[in-house]
Each structure stands twice: as C-alpha cells, then as structure tokens.
Amino acid sequence: MAQPEPDKSEPDKPKSEKIKQEKKKEDFTAGHRGRMQEKLRLHGGDALSHQELLEMLLYATFRRGDVKPLIKSLYSRFKTLDHIIHAPASELMEVKGIGQSSVDLIAVVRSLYYRLGQEQLRRKDVLSNWEAVLNFMVKRLGHEAIEKFMVIYLNSQNEVITDEIMSSGTVDRTAIFPREIAKHALQYRATALIIVHNHPTGQLRPSKADIDMTRQVKEALQTVAVTLHDHIIVGGTKTVSFKSMGLL
Numbered sequence: 001m002a003q004p005e006p007d008k009s010e011p012d013k014p015k016s017e018k019i020k021q022e023k024k025k026e027d028f029t030a031g032h033r034g035r036m037q038e039k040l041r042l043h044g045g046d047a048l049s050h051q052e053l054l055e056m057l058l059y060a061t062f063r064r065g066d067v068k069p070l071i072k073s074l075y076s077r078f079k080t081l082d083h084i085i086h087a088p089a090s091e092l093m094e095v096k097g098i099g100q101s102s103v104d105l106i107a108v109v110r111s112l113y114y115r116l117g118q119e120q121l122r123r124k125d126v127l128s129n130w131e132a133v134l135n136f137m138v139k140r141l142g143h144e145a146i147e148k149f150m151v152i153y154l155n156s157q158n159e160v161i162t163d164e165i166m167s168s169g170t171v172d173r174t175a176i177f178p179r180e181i182a183k184h185a186l187q188y189r190a191t192a193l194i195i196v197h198n199h200p201t202g203q204l205r206p207s208k209a210d211i212d213m214t215r216q217v218k219e220a221l222q223t224v225a226v227t228l229h230d231h232i233i234v235g236g237t238k239t240v241s242f243k244s245m246g247l248l
Contacts, residue, residue, distance in 0.1 A: 032066075033059065036048070036052060036055070036056055037056075040056065050080075050081040051071050051075065053081075054071055054074070054081060054084065055067050055068060055071050057105065057106075057109065058070065058071070058102060058105070060105060061099070061101040061102045061105055062102075069097075070095070070097045070098070073095050073096060073097065074092075074095055074098070077091075077094075077095055078091075082143075083143075084106070085106060085109060085110050085113065086110060086143035087106075088145070089103045089107070092106065113139060114139060114140055117135065117136035117139045117140065118136065118160075118163065120132055120136070121133060121136055121152075121160045122159070122160055123159055124159060124160070125157060125158045125159060126152070126154060126158050126159070126160060126194070127158050127229070128158075133152075133194070134232070134239050137150075137196050137232055137234050137239060138234055138236075138237055138238075138239065140163075140196075141196060141197070141198035141234045142198065142234050142235075142236050142237055143236075144198050144200060145200055146168055146169060146200060147168070147169045147197060147198060147199065147200060148165050148167070148168045148169075148197065148198055149165070149166045149167045149168075149169075149176055149195070149196070149197040150163060150164065150165050150166065150195070150196040150197065151163065151164055151166055151181055151184065151185075151193055151194070151195055151196070152193060152194040152195075152196065153184070153185060153188045153190035153193050154190055154191065154192040154193055154194070154229070155189070155190065155191060156191045158192060158229075161188050161189070161190055162188060164184070166180065166181065166184075176213050176216075176217070178213075178216045178217045178219070178220035178221075179220055181193075181195070181217055181220065181221070182220040182221050182223065182224050182226065185221065185224060185226045186224055186226075190226060191225075191226060191227065192226060192227040192228070192229050193221070193226060193227075193228060193229065194228075194229050194230050194231070194232065195214070195217060195228065195230075195231045195232075196231070196232045196233075196234060197210075197231075197233060197234070198233070198234040198235065199233055199234070199235045201235070202235040202236045202238075203235055204233055204235045204238060204239070204240040205240075206233060206240070206242065206245070206247065210231075210233065211242075211247055214228075214231045214242055214247065214248060217231075218248070228248065229243070230242060230243045230248060231243075231247075231248060
C-alpha cells in the first residue's frame, strides 16, 4: 500500500521552536544592553556595578550575544576587577570566550589607567601630594609578577619631569646600575628623583641588597648634584618608604 506523503506545508516543530528560542534570547540580550546603556546615560558610571562596567566594555568586542556568562567566568578566575585588568594576556586568553580583541581592549584600559596616574602627578609638587605619588606607584608596579625598578625624575620645584622603568628582572631580583641612573638624571635635567621597585611576593621589608643599592644610587647622584628624595618598595597595594624607616 502506498504511504501518504507528509504535508510539507507544516513547519518542522523542533526546528521552529529552536528558532523562536534563539529569537527570544536575542531580544532579551538586546533589551538588556539597551537597559544598561540607558542606565549609564541617565545616572552615569557610578550607577553601574564593577561587573556591569566590564560587561559594557566588552560590548565593543562582542556585538551580539550575552556577555554576562563571560564576566562570571572572569570573576571566577581572577576574583576582582583590579586583578582582571592587570592579568597577563596569556592568562586572560585561558578563559573560554576571551580572544585577542578582548585582551587588547583590556590592555588599552590598563594603559589609560597608568597614564591617568601620570597626568595627576604632572605640574604638582610631589612632596606635597605624597598620597598621589604612592597611589601611582601601586598602579604601576603593584601587580607586576616580576621585579621592576622605576625612577621618577623631578625638577627644581619637585614636579615630575618623567618616569621610566630602568630594569626588569625575575620574581626576586633586578639589576640596577647607579651610574646609569645618574646619567639619565642629567639627560632629563632633573635636580632630584625618587626610586621605586616592587616585591612581587608582597614582602615589604628591605633586603640587605636593597639597602646597599640605595646607598650606591645616592652616592652616584651626589657626584652630579642630584638629590635622592626616597626609595619606595611596593608590595601589592602597600608601600614602604626608606626615608620613613630611617634608611635614607
């Protein structure tokens, strides 16, 4: 007996249902993004949580789709916004869904964060704005996984001329050349400077090598009439001053 042909005019119900669900999800996501944007425009960034701000940032690289699960994955891995922004590119890309475009965008935000700190120090007497100086040092070095040595060059009004990373080393050591610091101070026409290095372990206590190096830098600077105001060690979000400890 011949079998009746199926009615081709009827839609494939499972496929049709899937399309409806996807459309519903897209509508929800678009609505959520719209609500987030409206919230930002009406009330400003302070009305958004850290997660929401990061979510909106990643809209630039995710034109469609729900970004919230990705934000949850980032927080699950790195715990805080601060750690996400400062995470190495290789670790960020281990999070499923994070690609090179997102990593690049986060790197731009991180650099702007540093540059803002630099600008806040410009044309100010750093000795009268010491908290801002310490905050900048923490922003710049507090999250580094290897030890780095930075110099902040000052003019005769103790205003910042520039800052630079002089050297990078391992997790517990970096090579410092006092004569090079003195040479750069002359090139920048600095009359004083502050030296900074980080301890990735978070340990703030100066080592004997730290103390000896500080003395050598001070002696090298004295030969070119440049003052060493202080040496700061950064460990995470904390700092310690050689001058306050009586070591300078």
